[in-house]
Amino acid sequence: MSWQMVLGFEVHVELATASKMFCGCPADHFGKPPNSQTCPVCLGLPGALPVPNAKAIEWCIKLGLALDCRVNLFSKFDRKNYFYPDLPKGYQISQYDLPFCHHGQVVLSNGKTIRITRVHMEEDTGKLQHATVDGKKVSLIDFNRSGVPLVEIVTEPDFDNTADAIEYLKEIHSLVRFLGISSADMEKGTMRLEANISVRPSGQTALPDYKVEVKNVNSFRFIKKAIEFEVARQIKLLESGTRPLQETRGFSESRGETVSQRTKEEAKDYRYFPEPDIPPFRFTQTQVGDWQKQLPLLPAGIRAELISRGILPAKAAQVASDPGRYHMFTKLTQSGFDTVKAVDIINNIPPDISNDLDKIIIWAKSKSATGTTNPAQLRVLAQKVIAANPKVITDIKSGKTQALFFLIGQMRREFPDLDVPSAQSLLKDLVG
Amino acid sequence: MTKSLSDLTIFAARTGLTSRAFSSFDLVTACLDRIKQLNPEFHAFLALNDSALTEAKAADLKISAGEDLPLLGVPIAVKDNFLTQGIVTTAASKVLDNYLPQYDATVVKKMKNAGAIVLGKTNMDAWAHGSSTETSDFGPTLNPWNSNYLPGGSSGGSASAVAAGMCPAAIGSETAGSIRQPAAWCGVTGFKPTYGRASRYGVIAMASSTDSPGPITKTVADARLLAGVLAGPDPLDATSSPRPAEEILAPGPDLKHLKIGLPASYLLPQMRSDVKQLILDAALQFEKLGATVTEISLLDPKYSIGVYTIIQRSEVSSNLARFDGIRYGHDRSAFGPEAKRRIMLGTFALSSGYYDRYYHKAEQVRTLVIRDFARAFTDVDLIIGPTSPGPALPVGASLNQPMFGEMEDILVEPSSIAGLTGINVPCGFVDSLPIGLQIIGPQFGEAVVLSAAAAYQNSTPWHEHVPVL
Numbered sequence: 001m002s003w004q005m006v007l008g009f010e011v012h013v014e015l016a017t018a019s020k021m022f023c024g025c026p027a028d029h030f031g032k033p034p035n036s037q038t039c040p041v042c043l044g045l046p047g048a049l050p051v052p053n054a055k056a057i058e059w060c061i062k063l064g065l066a067l068d069c070r071v072n073l074f075s076k077f078d079r080k081n082y083f084y085p086d087l088p089k090g091y092q093i094s095q096y097d098l099p100f101c102h103h104g105q106v107v108l109s110n111g112k113t114i115r116i117t118r119v120h121m122e123e124d125t126g127k128l129q130h131a132t133v134d135g136k137k138v139s140l141i142d143f144n145r146s147g148v149p150l151v152e153i154v155t156e157p158d159f160d161n162t163a164d165a166i167e168y169l170k171e172i173h174s175l176v177r178f179l180g181i182s183s184a185d186m187e188k189g190t191m192r193l194e195a196n197i198s199v200r201p202s203g204q205t206a207l208p209d210y211k212v213e214v215k216n217v218n219s220f221r222f223i224k225k226a227i228e229f230e231v232a233r234q235i236k237l238l239e240s241g242t243r244p245l246q247e248t249r250g251f252s253e254s255r256g257e258t259v260s261q262r263t264k265e266e267a268k269d270y271r272y273f274p275e276p277d278i279p280p281f282r283f284t285q286t287q288v289g290d291w292q293k294q295l296p297l298l299p300a301g302i303r304a305e306l307i308s309r310g311i312l313p314a315k316a317a318q319v320a321s322d323p324g325r326y327h328m329f330t331k332l333t334q335s336g337f338d339t340v341k342a343v344d345i346i347n348n349i350p351p352d353i354s355n356d357l358d359k360i361i362i363w364a365k366s367k368s369a370t371g372t373t374n375p376a377q378l379r380v381l382a383q384k385v386i387a388a389n390p391k392v393i394t395d396i397k398s399g400k401t402q403a404l405f406f407l408i409g410q411m412r413r414e415f416p417d418l419d420v421p422s423a424q425s426l427l428k429d430l431v432g
Numbered sequence: 433m434t435k436s437l438s439d440l441t442i443f444a445a446r447t448g449l450t451s452r453a454f455s456s457f458d459l460v461t462a463c464l465d466r467i468k469q470l471n472p473e474f475h476a477f478l479a480l481n482d483s484a485l486t487e488a489k490a491a492d493l494k495i496s497a498g499e500d501l502p503l504l505g506v507p508i509a510v511k512d513n514f515l516t517q518g519i520v521t522t523a524a525s526k527v528l529d530n531y532l533p534q535y536d537a538t539v540v541k542k543m544k545n546a547g548a549i550v551l552g553k554t555n556m557d558a559w560a561h562g563s564s565t566e567t568s569d570f571g572p573t574l575n576p577w578n579s580n581y582l583p584g585g586s587s588g589g590s591a592s593a594v595a596a597g598m599c600p601a602a603i604g605s606e607t608a609g610s611i612r613q614p615a616a617w618c619g620v621t622g623f624k625p626t627y628g629r630a631s632r633y634g635v636i637a638m639a640s641s642t643d644s645p646g647p648i649t650k651t652v653a654d655a656r657l658l659a660g661v662l663a664g665p666d667p668l669d670a671t672s673s674p675r676p677a678e679e680i681l682a683p684g685p686d687l688k689h690l691k692i693g694l695p696a697s698y699l700l701p702q703m704r705s706d707v708k709q710l711i712l713d714a715a716l717q718f719e720k721l722g723a724t725v726t727e728i729s730l731l732d733p734k735y736s737i738g739v740y741t742i743i744q745r746s747e748v749s750s751n752l753a754r755f756d757g758i759r760y761g762h763d764r765s766a767f768g769p770e771a772k773r774r775i776m777l778g779t780f781a782l783s784s785g786y787y788d789r790y791y792h793k794a795e796q797v798r799t800l801v802i803r804d805f806a807r808a809f810t811d812v813d814l815i816i817g818p819t820s821p822g823p824a825l826p827v828g829a830s831l832n833q834p835m836f837g838e839m840e841d842i843l844v845e846p847s848s849i850a851g852l853t854g855i856n857v858p859c860g861f862v863d864s865l866p867i868g869l870q871i872i873g874p875q876f877g878e879a880v881v882l883s884a885a886a887a888y889q890n891s892t893p894w895h896e897h898v899p900v901l
Binding site: 047088 | 514515521523528531533534535537632633634635636637639640641667668669670671746747749750752753754756758759779782783784787791
């Protein structure tokens, strides 16, 4: 019998806001002395109350918009009740039935659509440290991370292979970094991956009656290994006639294996109810529209732009994978390099100068001559293209700024060495 | 017992202090003497502020320097569920035995900023779970009018302390009757502001969606003064209203323009006729003062018991989860039977499969109660009725009665779950025990409630009666 993996993700991203989700303590907790960034609120002291961080909510919604989500104009926080020593209130403030964002999608390079179930906001927990103090084995709790804003992005079980899975995860990784809302550093835990993995006979459409959650994997390479190991393990069990246990497993990097952490045969009852300490939120369509407009150029748009300029999809993806790279790319084009050359440079920078833009430019200039364009000629051409494409102009005026690149593409037919940024600003001026 | 400075109202105390008739040191000393004398019997205080006299001396210096603050030099007792930095705060539960808070509740801070001196911490039902102060883990408080009787609760220590003249005033907190009901049983004034009017930051949470701090005083004038200090927006409480505290102090309308409703359903069938008569007398008094009093219909208050019980237990089960045995020095076996019952019921009500049947249904009925009041307030400005079904009950009455509080608070629970404002003022006596009249106003209608209550109090003698001790 042949088998097919059924895979979905829950990705947690710690937001890089100045303060925590519900108090004024600094959110940046990495490497700080234990419990040096705490207050009554994030320690869950009696009487303390949460006050939501408006910036974190805005960023969560912007991420949702970047993932093509619908925004709940009426939303709220809920309490997720469970006991764990790193959770000082005995509940986590999260979102249950009305997440800020839902029903989004990510389109992969092969055209496949991954459905985003929800993007919601919650607070991070403290951290347990198991140590030996005065010869005694003890568990210590560091609450610096307690209350740091955390966004959870949940997909439908839409993946059936690891290549798609890794592309999706990398897309989320670059998306949050382009949005500038998180360092998304898996080593430091500001981006955390959880895969829900099960296996069904090929051709079966119904979902399997179990799933295994693999948590705490801190690199793309390891999540790929973990999924592959887990799928093989489950197939082996199924072929021997055993249904895999519904459980949470971790990943042992040294052994390259997943390891059982706790069985979860019955769904845990978190006794969700609306957080009475925080009034519900009412957003307006205008507010959401403004946030949508404030979104920067994102990887998908960058790739489309580069591809429209004749760049191969794989090379375009490399430029769009990281905001630093893209920034360098725009600097290069502004310094007179055409798109093709700039992409080439970006993807072939000698490692010893990879962080120094000035050196890169000098290095690049030594390798090629810059193209020039007569501004007057450019203006005439732009006017011609505008006049010939009234529908596109309407689109641009209604906010579809992407349509600008169509015009640039038209101009490039006559001026292949066209300086794109200057053409772009010229077109913007002319269109108004 | 001879009259003492501790018998004074806040207003009288402030007058005496500013005219230098006595010092804050004298006043605090008088309170401490009275407490020393009476607390062994009535057990109104759980802890005293060791530096109260030092703070009084500091206040006296400020008074001498001509500083003028609304509560400067006035000692005020604080219910033990308000965090007070450096003064043991337990919410009358052994789970928090010897807990020293690291910060002041916002209302405590406001009180101190207005010049008040925290006198000590008053007894209450443990975690405010109750209406008798009999479920305190540190022993019950007794009623100054008769020590065989309960003071009501959960702010029973505050009400008893004010009634016995151990302090000019106290602050309490109400989730459903916990200010108004003990004020009624102890024959003092108890004022519950609108939910959100006074900050909950630093109040050990009971039912987060209804907890409201407020004053327990000897007069309506004092309640108004103290509420004006406690109220106002708090950036640390997301549910606090942005509306300015000054609204409370605004002059209310002339009674001649007031329409007052008396809900027929609040004169419960089982209620004693002499208690009913006192309420009807109060209605008559309002008419004498020029107001129009009409009978109105409101939802049977019994529905609010179900709503409140489900919502309160659910929130309690979550709010008490932080006392998980890891911090605070005591494990969960230190919870008393009442807290355990409430945690279990709340946990059950929120469980998967039951949420819709209980919590969700309760929230829906709560909306109906809110609408019912909104409808009533289109016809009348205020609603009056008895605060409690009868006078104080004897010691022991709450034992083995898990629904004791709910039955005693039946007449204040509807306005609590609707987040309204209300006040208790003494309106007479039966069996030598005080009876309280409640006046309920719409959300943020404090000024109207207070002005009507003041007019009633100024034209009746009931608040001038004090227990013979």
